[in-house]
Amino acid sequence: MIFLASMLGHPFMQRAFIAGAAVAVLCGLVGFFVVLRSLVFTGDALSHVAFTGSLGALAFGLSARLGVYVATAVVALLLAALGPRARANDVIIGSVFAWTLGLGVLFLSIFTATRATQNSTGGVSVLFGSIFGLNAHDTLVVVFVAFGVCAVVAFIARPLLFLSFDDAVARSRGVPVRILGYVSIVIVGITAAEATQAVGALLLLGLLAAPAATAGHLTTRPFRAMGLSALIAVLAVWAGLTFSYVASWMPPSTAILFVAAATYAIVFASSRFARRRLGVF
Amino acid sequence: MLTDEPRLSWDLLADVRHLFDFPFMVNAMRAGTIVAVLAGLIGWFMVTRRQSFAGHTLAIIGFPGAAGATLLGVGVHYGYFTFCVAGAIVIALVPRAAESSFGEESAVIGTVQTVALGSGFLFVTLYHGNLNGLNALLFGSYLGIAASQVVVLLVVAALAVGFIAIIGRPLLFASLDPGVARSSGVPVTLLSVAFLVVLGLAAAEASQITGALLVFALLVLPAATAQLVTTRPAASIALSIGFALAVTWLGLGIAYYTPFPIGFWVTTLAFVGYVFASSGRLVARAVRR
Numbered sequence: 038m039i040f041l042a043s044m045l046g047h048p049f050m051q052r053a054f055i056a057g058a059a060v061a062v063l064c065g066l067v068g069f070f071v072v073l074r075s076l077v078f079t080g081d082a083l084s085h086v087a088f089t090g091s092l093g094a095l096a097f098g099l100s101a102r103l104g105v106y107v108a109t110a111v112v113a114l115l116l117a118a119l120g121p122r123a124r125a126n127d128v129i130i131g132s133v134f135a136w137t138l139g140l141g142v143l144f145l146s147i148f149t150a151t152r153a154t155q156n157s158t159g160g161v162s163v164l165f166g167s168i169f170g171l172n173a174h175d176t177l178v179v180v181f182v183a184f185g186v187c188a189v190v191a192f193i194a195r196p197l198l199f200l201s202f203d204d205a206v207a208r209s210r211g212v213p214v215r216i217l218g219y220v221s222i223v224i225v226g227i228t229a230a231e232a233t234q235a236v237g238a239l240l241l242l243g244l245l246a247a248p249a250a251t252a253g254h255l256t257t258r259p260f261r262a263m264g265l266s267a268l269i270a271v272l273a274v275w276a277g278l279t280f281s282y283v284a285s286w287m288p289p290s291t292a293i294l295f296v297a298a299a300t301y302a303i304v305f306a307s308s309r310f311a312r313r314r315l316g317v318f
Numbered sequence: 319m320l321t322d323e324p325r326l327s328w329d330l331l332a333d334v335r336h337l338f339d340f341p342f343m344v345n346a347m348r349a350g351t352i353v354a355v356l357a358g359l360i361g362w363f364m365v366t367r368r369q370s371f372a373g374h375t376l377a378i379i380g381f382p383g384a385a386g387a388t389l390l391g392v393g394v395h396y397g398y399f400t401f402c403v404a405g406a407i408v409i410a411l412v413p414r415a416a417e418s419s420f421g422e423e424s425a426v427i428g429t430v431q432t433v434a435l436g437s438g439f440l441f442v443t444l445y446h447g448n449l450n451g452l453n454a455l456l457f458g459s460y461l462g463i464a465a466s467q468v469v470v471l472l473v474v475a476a477l478a479v480g481f482i483a484i485i486g487r488p489l490l491f492a493s494l495d496p497g498v499a500r501s502s503g504v505p506v507t508l509l510s511v512a513f514l515v516v517l518g519l520a521a522a523e524a525s526q527i528t529g530a531l532l533v534f535a536l537l538v539l540p541a542a543t544a545q546l547v548t549t550r551p552a553a554s555i556a557l558s559i560g561f562a563l564a565v566t567w568l569g570l571g572i573a574y575y576t577p578f579p580i581g582f583w584v585t586t587l588a589f590v591g592y593v594f595a596s597s598g599r600l601v602a603r604a605v606r607r
Contacts (some may be wrong), residue, residue, distance in 0.1 A: 126368075131373075131534065131538040136535070142585075165435075247428075247429045298433045305426075
């Protein structure tokens with residue numbers, strides 16, 4: 038208790054816990070659909086777009102946050118437009134995002150050469166996050182965006198689930214398949230932009246994939262799995278932050294990822310084991 | 319300072335000759351050529367097998383490998399090879415998408431990838447090394463390639479290409495129609511594991527030149543372009559290798575004369591090629607109609 042009080046006594050830790058929880062709930066909810074609809078590679082691509090977007094904005098002296106939201110939303114729409122039923126195949130995704138990475142490198146070199154005051158720490162914090170460095174305003178924006186996107190997800194969850202489980206029937210019942218496809222990819226994009234600020238562009242994929250996949254092993258009911266996924270993500274973020282606070286050599290984003298991945302590995306292994314004992318597998 | 323920078327003249331031949339004035343550029347060209355051939359070949363199979371995501375992840379796994387090797391004080395290429403091969407085995411152990419529901423395979427790959435990146439970041443932090451080192455690991459550098467490194471690259475590439483030459487035919491069969499291949503006695507699962515390991519090796523190789531984040535471009539773009547141009551496997555593989563070579567050579571040449579990084583040029587050239595090929599195909603289709 039005393040430890041918790043002293044840890045949460047620091048304003049930067051409070052902000053990290055609040056912003057981290059907001060990002061985690063969003064990633065948990067959106068991640069469920071990402072894993073269910075096999076959009077993980079798209080999420081991967083969009084997370085790298087987040088990197089290019091924020092560095093592009095930095096290179097031209099704009100706000101990194103603006104750059105990251107605009108870039109991910111635009112590329113998400115582009116990826117949706119390139120594929121049938123708003124789902125591009127992995128070669129198209131791969132090609133677009135290989136080039137996006139190259140652009141990111143260009144922006145990084147421009148930023149390092151012209152604007153960075155010292156040793157390109159801006160680039161590193163985009164890549165790996167800087168959750169301890171958020172100020173009060175950043176935290177507020179993160180929480181509001183998370184709240185807004187969660188509301189949209191809650192609104193479209195039911196038709197999107199229907200669509201994900203039975204495409205043909207959903208279509209015949211008049212579910213707007215194409216629009217939902219677009220909306221869901223843009224949501225993944227905005228989530229990527231949001232999570233970049235907490236765990237960084239390179240690590241957010243784990244926060245999308247691991248808690249959702251863990252939840253998928255624990256229950257087969259979709260709404261319960263969504264809630265569980267969000268809960269696991271929040272706990273992973275908080276545990277990771279605490280770990281990184283205790284062990285100062287541990288970067289917070291890495292700690293968060295390790296907790297989420299370890300949880301997934303344990304649940305994956307034990308569900309395999311249980312299934313084998315039941316003789317199902 | 320500015321006078322030392324290479325300038326383009328109007329004499330293209332002289333410019334090209336000037337590229338080879340320095341030993342580091344000669345080594346870069348040699349290493350780039352080896353990497354391009356390997357990436358063009360392996361990438362073609364990767365695209366055919368729809369394993370771009372696994373390829374991207376294996377490419378990235380080189381980064382913690384290199385960072386860990388630096389931390390331990392051993393040669394960087396040991397780190398690249400150990401991590402990439404280990405990652406390939408982990409991914410291969412998970413059932414492929416068709417065999418399990420709920421996108422399990424991609425969730426595992428994504429988790430493996432971020433754990434790898436997270437560990438890489440941890441190693442770099444522990445090393446207290448400068449952040450420029452981090453950038454070189456992620457985005458590559460064609461400057462400090464030693465002659466001994468080129469030899470290591472050549473040996474590994476020769477092994478990988480030889481191996482692909484042996485398993486190429488059954489691998490192609492297993493990639494195009496796993497069901498039929500399995501029923502006619504092709505060891506599909508074994509081939510899949512073997513291919514992922516070779517993919518890991520190729521990624522490890524290329525990482526040393528292009529950096530962990532950009533290997534993927536060399537793996538996916540030339541192959542995707544070649545498959546748009548022709549569907550015949552042999553021609554398509556040859557084209558893929560050709561594109562990879564062209565893109566690498568041009569990228570190195572342009573990067574030498576401009577202040578912008580090689581990764582940007584290689585990916586941009588390759589992407590432009592891809593866009594040309596796909597728009598050309600769209601036009602051809604429209605004309606035929």
